[in-house]
Amino acid sequence: MIWFTECTITCPACGARRRVEMPGSLWRLDCPACGAAMVTPAGGCCVFCAFGDHPCPDVQASSSCSCGAEGG
Ligand SMILES: [Zn+2]
Ligand SMILES: [Zn+2]
Numbered sequence: 166m167i168w169f170t171e172c173t174i175t176c177p178a179c180g181a182r183r184r185v186e187m188p189g190s191l192w193r194l195d196c197p198a199c200g201a202a203m204v205t206p207a208g209g210c211c212v213f214c215a216f217g218d219h220p221c222p223d224v225q226a227s228s229s230c231s232c233g234a235e236g237g
Contacts, residue, residue: 167225172217176203187213190221 174194175182181198190211194203203212213221220228 166228167222169219169225170222172213172219172221174203174213174217176201177216178203185213185217187217187219187221190214190223 176196178201179199194212
């Protein structure tokens, strides 16, 4: 079950928040505002899980919880 295909990602370098589409889990994404590379931290899933406000579609699809997407 995939609830979100977009998320608001916050750049750790410049603090810009941008709405971006999530094609899946990405290891690296360049900030659309300042061009800095956002790289998934060690042990992290992907840039969306690390810097976005929603988990990536891969994580959403693997979740069996059907109680909604609250909290977190
Ligand atoms: Zn930036
Ligand atoms: Zn992820």
